[in-house]
Amino acid sequence: MPDTNHRRNAGLTALAALGLMAWFAVRMRAGESAVADRLPRLLRPTVHFTIATTERHTLGPTQYAHWDFQLPARVCTVHGRIDGAPGARNDFYAAVMGDADFRKFAVDYDGQVLWQSAPATVAANVETAIRGPGLFHLVVSNHFSATATKTVTATASILCP
Numbered sequence: 670m671p672d673t674n675h676r677r678n679a680g681l682t683a684l685a686a687l688g689l690m691a692w693f694a695v696r697m698r699a700g701e702s703a704v705a706d707r708l709p710r711l712l713r714p715t716v717h718f719t720i721a722t723t724e725r726h727t728l729g730p731t732q733y734a735h736w737d738f739q740l741p742a743r744v745c746t747v748h749g750r751i752d753g754a755p756g757a758r759n760d761f762y763a764a765v766m767g768d769a770d771f772r773k774f775a776v777d778y779d780g781q782v783l784w785q786s787a788p789a790t791v792a793a794n795v796e797t798a799i800r801g802p803g804l805f806h807l808v809v810s811n812h813f814s815a816t817a818t819k820t821v822t823a824t825a826s827i828l829c830p
Contacts, residue, residue, distance in 0.1 A: 715830050730811065730816050746796070749825025765805060
C-alpha cells in the first residue's frame, strides 16, 4: 500500500501546483501584477514594452512632448534614443521623471528627475534604472527656446526582469 499512497500524494501535489499556476495566470490577466511582483525573481514574468516609437514630433517654442508609462513594483530599465532633426537649431532637453515631478515640470516648477540629458543636446541615449511601482514620464522639451520650433524622434522601451 505505500506505493499507492505515494502515487496519490504525488498526484495531489501536481494537481495543487497546476491549480496554483492557473490562479496566478488568471490574476495576471485581470491586471493584478502585484501578485506576480511578489513572486521570486525566477518565477515572475519579464515585462517588456515600448513607450515611444520613431515617429517625428514637432515641438513649438517652449513646448514639450511626453510619454507616460506605468511600472510594476520592481526595478525596471528605460532604454532609448532621442535625436533632433538634422540641421541647425535642433537642440532639446530630455528627462525621465515620476508623475508628481512631471506635474511640477508641466507648470514650470522645478522637480526631481531620474535621468536627464545635457541642457541643450542634439542626441541623447536614455539608459536608466527606475524602481516602481508608479507612473513615470519620458519628456522631450523645447522649453528653453522662445522662438525656434524643433523636430525630434524618440524611441524608448522598458524592461522589467
